[in-house]
Amino acid sequence: MSLLIQLGDQLIPTLDDLRPRNSKVLVRVDFNSPVNDSGMLMDDSRIRAHLQTVRELVDEGNSVVLMSHQGRPGGRDFVSLSQHAKVLSRYLGVEVKFIEDVMGPYARQSIRSLGQGEVAMLENVRFASEELVESPPRQQANTFLVRYLSPLFNYYVNDAFATAHRSQPSVVGFPLVLPSAAGRLMESEVRALAKVLDRSLGPKVFVLGGAKVADTLKVIENLVRNRLADRILTGGLVGELFAVAKGVMLSIQSMEALERSGALALLPRARRILMSGAPIEVPMDYRVMAGGEVREEPLGRVSGLIMDIGSGTVEVYSSMIEDAGLTVIRGPMGVVELPQFREGTMAVLRAAMEGKGYTVIGGGHVAALSGLEPGASNSRVHVSTGAAAFLAFLSGEGLPALEALSQSAKGVRA
Numbered sequence: 001m002s003l004l005i006q007l008g009d010q011l012i013p014t015l016d017d018l019r020p021r022n023s024k025v026l027v028r029v030d031f032n033s034p035v036n037d038s039g040m041l042m043d044d045s046r047i048r049a050h051l052q053t054v055r056e057l058v059d060e061g062n063s064v065v066l067m068s069h070q071g072r073p074g075g076r077d078f079v080s081l082s083q084h085a086k087v088l089s090r091y092l093g094v095e096v097k098f099i100e101d102v103m104g105p106y107a108r109q110s111i112r113s114l115g116q117g118e119v120a121m122l123e124n125v126r127f128a129s130e131e132l133v134e135s136p137p138r139q140q141a142n143t144f145l146v147r148y149l150s151p152l153f154n155y156y157v158n159d160a161f162a163t164a165h166r167s168q169p170s171v172v173g174f175p176l177v178l179p180s181a182a183g184r185l186m187e188s189e190v191r192a193l194a195k196v197l198d199r200s201l202g203p204k205v206f207v208l209g210g211a212k213v214a215d216t217l218k219v220i221e222n223l224v225r226n227r228l229a230d231r232i233l234t235g236g237l238v239g240e241l242f243a244v245a246k247g248v249m250l251s252i253q254s255m256e257a258l259e260r261s262g263a264l265a266l267l268p269r270a271r272r273i274l275m276s277g278a279p280i281e282v283p284m285d286y287r288v289m290a291g292g293e294v295r296e297e298p299l300g301r302v303s304g305l306i307m308d309i310g311s312g313t314v315e316v317y318s319s320m321i322e323d324a325g326l327t328v329i330r331g332p333m334g335v336v337e338l339p340q341f342r343e344g345t346m347a348v349l350r351a352a353m354e355g356k357g358y359t360v361i362g363g364g365h366v367a368a369l370s371g372l373e374p375g376a377s378n379s380r381v382h383v384s385t386g387a388a389a390f391l392a393f394l395s396g397e398g399l400p401a402l403e404a405l406s407q408s409a410k411g412v413r414a
């Protein structure tokens with residue numbers, strides 16, 4: 001029986017295929033985390049999400065070297081990974097040696113001298129300029145980063161789903177020169193994504209809200225093109241745009257907010273999507289802010305600023321979600337930063353968790369409100385660690401990291 005995971009036409013190898021033992025393993029993780037004004041880590045959930053992979057490799061007697069990026073050059077969060085190594089040490093209960101170098105002689109010597117069962121963390125891979133260039137895997141396999149480091153390892157494991165949309169050397173270069181596989185976090189993400197493509201799991205309900213309207217239109221276009229959605233329940237600015245596309249007038253304040261966000265310019269595209277017969281639902285009522293008061297108003301008679309979906313919508317959406325075989329929730333239904341406008345998002349989350357189907361949660365805001373850890377995965381629910389990577393997958397864009405792993409499994413080498 002094959003242990004590879006099927007995702008569309010790709011077969012993704014996992015640690016069960018690779019089975020590294022007493023070997024030297026390079027692991028691409030995504031420890032990219034928010035930091036405060038002093039450059040201190042504010043949230044370590046992305047680090048925790050990789051613990052299972054690291055523990056499993058250590059338990060098998062491997063020497064494990066972790067590679068990650070943090071921030072982008074010029075950004076306040078473009079900092080060293082030394083704190084990340086300390087946090088990981090604390091969770092693992094073993095020392096994680098921090099190597100203050102990416103690929104120079106000091107890094108290479110430190111990797112060579114790493115003993116069995118030891119763990120080390122390389123410096124922020126984006127300190128190496130090659131990592132900032134996106135190009136095809138064959139080109140990335142020929143970078144100094146890959147050429148200098150790959151001879152020191154027996155295996156490459158990619159556990160960084162949140163970076164899967166990048167075609168950078170640390171993501172796509174190594175699989176073309178080393179036997180490679182997805183780590184446990186990546187595996188759980190891919191298994192959840194595979195359910196989105198699984199035709200036997202129906203009905204499929206997509207709950208799409210938030211403020212990334214252009215990205216969400218791409219997602220909807222892909223869902224419609226490939227007939228992946230039985231229902232698309234909209235909220236947030238996405239829902240407002242589709243209400244307008246259906247010919248409903250919103251309040252002047254809400255129309256102005258849509259305009260300011262740049263979403264109104266997408267009206268012709270939203271209309272085309274509706275005309276293509278897309279199974280799109282828009283809220284039948286809203287929770288609005290009007291004259292300093294919060295109240296509910298029906299669609300078609302909105303006078304205040306829309307802040308959340310209303311209770312009628314919550315009821316209808318919840319009943320559709322409860323019957324779903326698969327529910328994907330991405331982007332909040334309202335302005336969830338304010339507690340009085342969280343109910344719409346909380347209600348759809350509750351309906352999904354209590355329903356009979358499988359739930360996939362994407363995007364930071366909904367994940368935070370779910371009360372589950374990023375990367376949490378069981379037989380009922382998966383919380384994705386990917387934001388842009390999750391959107392890219394739902395939009396039908398290939399994920400270079402997965403393509404490189406599937407090529408590696410086929411034996412394709414640079």
Ligand SMILES: Nc1ncnc2c1ncn2[C@@H]1O[C@H](COP(=O)(O)OP(=O)(O)OP(=O)(O)O)[C@@H](O)[C@H]1O
Pocket residue numbers: 209210211212213235236237257306307308330331332333334335336337362363364365366386387388
């Ligand atoms: N009706 C609304 N009007 C204005 N803003 C809204 C409305 N509904 C939701 N939002 C805003 O949408 C934002 C979140 O949307 P976004 O699409 O960025 O999702 P996200 O979960 O943060 O995604 P990611 O983690 O992928 O960046 C929140 O800041 C929220 O206030």
Ligand SMILES: O=C(O)[C@H](O)COP(=O)(O)O
Pocket residue numbers: 030032071072162163166387388389
């Ligand atoms: O946080 C993320 O979305 C990932 O770590 C990718 O970061 P990037 O957009 O800087 O490549």
